[in-house]
Amino acid sequence: MSTTALADRGYQAEAAELELPVVSNLPVNGEYRHLVLEAGAPATLAEAGQFFHLLCPASGADRPFFRRPMSTYRADRAAGRIEFLYKVTGAGTRGLATLVPGDRLNVVGPLGTGFRLDPAWASIVVLGRGVGLATLAPLAELAASAGVRVTAILSARSPDLVMSADRFRAAGAEVFPVLDSDGSSDPGRVGKLVSGLVRLGRADAFFTCGSNRLLALMKRLGREHGIPGQVALEQQMACGLGMCFCCVRAFEVEGRHVSRRVCWDGPVFPLEEAVSW
Amino acid sequence: MSTTALADRGYQAEAAELELPVVSNLPVNGEYRHLVLEAGAPATLAEAGQFFHLLCPASGADRPFFRRPMSTYRADRAAGRIEFLYKVTGAGTRGLATLVPGDRLNVVGPLGTGFRLDPAWASIVVLGRGVGLATLAPLAELAASAGVRVTAILSARSPDLVMSADRFRAAGAEVFPVLDSDGSSDPGRVGKLVSGLVRLGRADAFFTCGSNRLLALMKRLGREHGIPGQVALEQQMACGLGMCFCCVRAFEVEGRHVSRRVCWDGPVFPLEEAVSW
Amino acid sequence: MVDLSVRIGGLTLANPVMPASGTFAEGLARVIPLDRLGAFVTKTIMREPRAGNPVPRVAEAGDGMLNSIGIPSKGVAPFLAETVPFYRGYGPPLVVSISAHSADEFAVLAREVTVEGVAAIEANISCPNIEADGRAFAMEPGTTAAVVERLRAATPLPLWAKLTPNTGDVAAVARAAEAAGADAVVVANTILAMSINVESFRPTLGNVMGGLSGPAVKPIILRMVYQCARAVGIPVIGCGGISTADDAVEYLLAGASAVQVGTASFIHPTALTSVIDGLEGFCARRGIDRVADLVGAVAEGPVAEGPAAEVAW
Amino acid sequence: MVDLSVRIGGLTLANPVMPASGTFAEGLARVIPLDRLGAFVTKTIMREPRAGNPVPRVAEAGDGMLNSIGIPSKGVAPFLAETVPFYRGYGPPLVVSISAHSADEFAVLAREVTVEGVAAIEANISCPNIEADGRAFAMEPGTTAAVVERLRAATPLPLWAKLTPNTGDVAAVARAAEAAGADAVVVANTILAMSINVESFRPTLGNVMGGLSGPAVKPIILRMVYQCARAVGIPVIGCGGISTADDAVEYLLAGASAVQVGTASFIHPTALTSVIDGLEGFCARRGIDRVADLVGAVAEGPVAEGPAAEVAW
Ligand SMILES: Cc1cc2nc3c(=O)[nH]c(=O)nc-3n(C[C@H](O)[C@H](O)[C@H](O)COP(=O)(O)OP(=O)(O)OC[C@H]3O[C@@H](n4cnc5c(N)ncnc54)[C@H](O)[C@@H]3O)c2cc1C
Ligand SMILES: Cc1cc2nc3c(=O)[nH]c(=O)nc-3n(C[C@H](O)[C@H](O)[C@H](O)COP(=O)(O)OP(=O)(O)OC[C@H]3O[C@@H](n4cnc5c(N)ncnc54)[C@H](O)[C@@H]3O)c2cc1C
Ligand SMILES: Cc1cc2nc3c(=O)[nH]c(=O)nc-3n(C[C@H](O)[C@H](O)[C@H](O)COP(=O)(O)O)c2cc1C
Numbered sequence A, B: 001m002s003t004t005a006l007a008d009r010g011y012q013a014e015a016a017e018l019e020l021p022v023v024s025n026l027p028v029n030g031e032y033r034h035l036v037l038e039a040g041a042p043a044t045l046a047e048a049g050q051f052f053h054l055l056c057p058a059s060g061a062d063r064p065f066f067r068r069p070m071s072t073y074r075a076d077r078a079a080g081r082i083e084f085l086y087k088v089t090g091a092g093t094r095g096l097a098t099l100v101p102g103d104r105l106n107v108v109g110p111l112g113t114g115f116r117l118d119p120a121w122a123s124i125v126v127l128g129r130g131v132g133l134a135t136l137a138p139l140a141e142l143a144a145s146a147g148v149r150v151t152a153i154l155s156a157r158s159p160d161l162v163m164s165a166d167r168f169r170a171a172g173a174e175v176f177p178v179l180d181s182d183g184s185s186d187p188g189r190v191g192k193l194v195s196g197l198v199r200l201g202r203a204d205a206f207f208t209c210g211s212n213r214l215l216a217l218m219k220r221l222g223r224e225h226g227i228p229g230q231v232a233l234e235q236q237m238a239c240g241l242g243m244c245f246c247c248v249r250a251f252e253v254e255g256r257h258v259s260r261r262v263c264w265d266g267p268v269f270p271l272e273e274a275v276s277w
Numbered sequence C, D: 001m002v003d004l005s006v007r008i009g010g011l012t013l014a015n016p017v018m019p020a021s022g023t024f025a026e027g028l029a030r031v032i033p034l035d036r037l038g039a040f041v042t043k044t045i046m047r048e049p050r051a052g053n054p055v056p057r058v059a060e061a062g063d064g065m066l067n068s069i070g071i072p073s074k075g076v077a078p079f080l081a082e083t084v085p086f087y088r089g090y091g092p093p094l095v096v097s098i099s100a101h102s103a104d105e106f107a108v109l110a111r112e113v114t115v116e117g118v119a120a121i122e123a124n125i126s127c128p129n130i131e132a133d134g135r136a137f138a139m140e141p142g143t144t145a146a147v148v149e150r151l152r153a154a155t156p157l158p159l160w161a162k163l164t165p166n167t168g169d170v171a172a173v174a175r176a177a178e179a180a181g182a183d184a185v186v187v188a189n190t191i192l193a194m195s196i197n198v199e200s201f202r203p204t205l206g207n208v209m210g211g212l213s214g215p216a217v218k219p220i221i222l223r224m225v226y227q228c229a230r231a232v233g234i235p236v237i238g239c240g241g242i243s244t245a246d247d248a249v250e251y252l253l254a255g256a257s258a259v260q261v262g263t264a265s266f267i268h269p270t271a272l273t274s275v276i277d278g279l280e281g282f283c284a285r286r287g288i289d290r291v292a293d294l295v296g297a298v299a300e301g302p303v304a305e306g307p308a309a310e311v312a313w
């Protein structure tokens, strides 16, 4: 099914190290940029929630040594493209921001374990914030193709930072932007919104990413209402392949704390087991 | 007389670390490029034989760590420019070759001790080869301004590599290109040419640079005819300021071997004391 | 065809390139065909399950990285039940890295991992020795000899001693390992280092200090390999900052019989296979029939005179 | 106005930034105003004139350099006749670096350089000790103590011991230097290293092995400074890979009372003055009145909770 640059004695790579041409790399608002790369399989086979590990170019005095993990914002097999939505925060993402069409970016992926939709779920609630909006976006099409109804609560500081709303709407989701600027993103108010959806029977599962406070909220609501969920987590990564054990986080499994690798066991984990911090 | 970016409590630098804009950087033949930088004092006060220490930019996989020494091909105070003629050989010069107008290059200079014209000399013979043609070129104007008659023997593999000939001619020098391609650069034939100049009284001093065989030849002729001379030498450099002692060469002074720093005691040395190798 | 095979004590490897312990796991099979490697070397295990160190566990450090992963270990039983069988599905020999805080515990663990499917044991003697005031065994020839002797008696498997660079005289330690019966020395583990974030005033690692690895350490570890190769008769396996085939050649020339690639696999998961391809290409280009001919071939006499000396420098 | 002054034993420096021995000489006066430096440290001298090592004496090594300059020295007499008087024309105190192959010779040389115009002696005890099998004095606490005691008895000048990083336990060596009467330790000299040209198969240095310096060594030497600063009460002077004011801050936080800048001056001859300017700027921006307040100020407790923890990572 997948082909790779490293095809070797019949070996088929599930993930590959690839030098992909940049199609575009434009700002979407004051904080985020949208990077589009030309790609084939296995990159375009990335599932919702899987990530790529990007070898960000040096720029100015920045010489990022490690790769940087980025969620697949979109993997489009037909168009032969993979896309990322990223926030410029430090050395690596500053380097990403310098890419122009025609440059090549070395990526490794797809990596990690993505979101899973249980066939028993008829509707889900997606709650994201910040970078989490990029990570959750592919759920829009995944759910649509599985006939699952989506309510997307998209939290941001201000209206221009509410990303992926059109994409969720296009996939048939009902979208609630909630904002710091008008107070609607307050956890208490978001909690009421989610509880309302639960009462309406529109929450067979919760999906969240991008905020510790929202994780804590969804965990609590899930526990109260007996609703399962998934959360995509972040942690600094070196290898991205489960080899170095730098990306561990603590999880709570049957009352015990266990340590798991975000890159390998995740980045998507059961909401029940995730520990907010 | 000199001003500098680092002017400090009345301190006046003789040499400065400067970020200079690139005016042009064009190939002059298949091997050499000509780099022109916009500059002020003290850079433009460089004397013939002095050099600059260039912080060559990284390019591709090349990350030159040390600076690279380059002779002043021309320092033009009126035009506010300094110029270099360089051969692309390794990591540093490959980086230099990537410079385009508008880029900036970090240079330190002028450094070292240059050529000296003794007021007693009426005519001199300049014998250069390869990169040595760049180093010797400023002697053209220096000698002309001192009313010293110059015979320039310019040695090269082929006619297109005979650089600085026009410049010597423009300054009134008589120019003899000698070539590997027609055998005229053979040390035996060059020796005869020089001996002829000696007999004609046109060689009060010898100046050479760029070839060990020519150095040996000029040393021998100088000794035979009792003619003094100067040679510009090369050696790998780290600091360029006489601090690290990496650029030493052996010299012969009154029968003893002594070690001198090319960057500080030279790069121009008495021909009599230089040791060919 | 270049003969890439090398012998490390009793073991013949199809090529001299293998992963470094702690930088390799099953996950790499997603990206490269594991059958191409000269050997597998697993993350160090200890007898008892352990949690490892607080995060952040890694930091960038110029042209290298710091890590304070520690040895988070599931213990021996899951290792034997899951990890060993996984690698049995592949051709290359499996080298199991073990560690312990005492010579006794080392010996017990060596016996426990002497099972079918394990081709050699790499003893990571760079961890603190509880009997010697917390200093790593491999910091001193005496403690090295003591633990290697016990290990030698405990297992018939080929025994590699992995040395620490955090010592004044690595060659003396290598000699001690050889005398005590090691079949090879691996030179070396990471160099103790640290960095501090000048904005927060905090160490970049949760554990304050950690090990430096990657290109930054190459000239230091290469020197140690050179010193060890001249000091011992057993093979030296070079490990430190190898990212390219040229780096591997440099180590072989300095005297390494094989090399381990660590940090480079984090940056390029294809590093191991591209080092192997590049080694083959290098030998082919230079007309070298057997990669083993490179071992210790560094040229040390005075520079030859000749036409090359015609240039001015 | 930030107070940049620091005290190193009996000596007060106007600022904590000085050149490292062997990377500084009169020539720098051509490019920067020497009066701005915290102190001058001269290239190590030995008693007898010496030639130094064969070329090539330096090589690039990634983000650092290798050198095998050795100690080409004109001997004491020209040093006293020319070098000391040159620096007398400037304000900053002159620190003279000396070395010797025996404790006796060290003591004699220390006496010889105890002259007007010399403010302190830096004993480079990282060179081979002929009485101890060619190993550097500073590789062992015992030999360190022996030579520092002799030096202490030989001169009333402030005495700095410059340690080698090529040892397993630099803190123990620092303690030995302190106990023997050193007023400060300089941490550290270069790390023994090498590289090989894979085309020519030749070592890149004429001397085969040499010392690694520059940014590549910073995390290693910073760790040693941290260890030494916790081990001794005398000031630690940090030296290794400092190129920027941030690097200097990192060393101060780790416990250095002052810093030396070496290799960086080769790349940017203005490095010393820009580190000084940058330190002042850093303190001003962070509201730190005295640069000395940074010394040892690394924050080590667990990370504070708070709004910063709101982000997902
Ligand atoms: C699985 C996963 C998916 C992600 N998806 C996205 C995404 O789609 N869009 C997006 O903008 N960001 C995403 N992030 C966060 C992104 O990886 C960081 O913003 C990025 O690594 C910052 O690098 P930097 O060099 O710009 O910042 P610096 O702060 O200079 O980075 C220093 C080091 O810390 C690490 N680091 C810093 N912040 C984070 C972080 N939040 N998570 C993990 N490592 C971090 C860097 O990788 C690097 O190793 C994701 C992170 C993970 C783990
Ligand atoms: C005083 C002086 C003046 C010079 N003037 C000129 C000039 O006008 N034009 C010109 O083309 N070249 C000149 N050179 C030579 C020039 O410095 C080298 O060609 C250049 O350093 C090569 O660097 P690289 O990185 O391209 O080569 P690499 O071979 O990659 O350099 C590796 C190392 O060796 C050193 N090195 C290599 N060749 C030489 C050399 N011939 N001399 C000194 N160091 C060397 C480099 O500086 C570097 O440190 C001069 C050298 C000196 C000492
Ligand atoms: C993240 C990480 C984890 C490591 N874990 C181990 C380990 O468990 N056991 C061991 O012997 N060495 C361990 N090492 C050291 C490596 O095996 C290797 O000796 C070192 O990294 C130098 O090689 P490199 O520069 O190629 O990475 C680890 C190194 C890294 C970077």
Ligand SMILES: Cc1cc2nc3c(=O)[nH]c(=O)nc-3n(C[C@H](O)[C@H](O)[C@H](O)COP(=O)(O)O)c2cc1C
Residues within 6 Å of the ligand: B244, D020, D021, D022, D023, D043, D044, D067, D069, D070, D071, D097, D124, D162, D188, D189, D190, D212, D213, D214, D215, D217, D239, D240, D241, D242, D260, D261, D262, D263, D264
């Ligand atoms: C070219 C060179 C020569 C050196 N000579 C000496 C010396 O004579 N005495 C000494 O104690 N250290 C000497 N050193 C070591 C430096 O003083 C310093 O300890 C080391 O370079 C680390 O600092 P850096 O990384 O800032 O260069 C020398 C270093 C270099 C690079």
Ligand code: FES
Residues within 6 Å of the ligand: A236, A237, A238, A239, A240, A241, A242, A243, A244, A245, A246, A247, A248, A261, A262, A263, A264
């Ligand atoms: S990043 Fe290496 S194990 Fe996750």
Ligand code: FES
Residues within 6 Å of the ligand: B236, B237, B238, B239, B240, B241, B242, B243, B244, B245, B246, B247, B248, B261, B262, B263, B264
């Ligand atoms: S290059 Fe440093 S002394 Fe000449």
